[in-house]
Amino acid sequence: MQQRYCQCGAAFLVAYLPGGPGLLRAHIVAANQAGIHTVHRCPCCGQPVDINSLR
Numbered sequence: 807m808q809q810r811y812c813q814c815g816a817a818f819l820v821a822y823l824p825g826g827p828g829l830l831r832a833h834i835v836a837a838n839q840a841g842i843h844t845v846h847r848c849p850c851c852g853q854p855v856d857i858n859s860l861r
């Protein structure tokens with residue numbers, strides 16, 4: 807997994823998960839007390855997060 811950061815500084819992980827036969831899809835995941843879950847918006851600043859906009 808790779809670590810990426812939102813523009814606000816929040817840290818995410820990029821996980822490559824099976825998305826079909828021979829496919830790996832990039833999922834942006836955040837970890838908290840409840841476990842690891844896929845996020846589409848930054849829980850910190852509310853901006854949409856995607857693999858190309860994170861740094």
Ligand SMILES: [Zn+2]
Nearest residue numbers: 812814848851
């Ligand atoms: Zn953010």
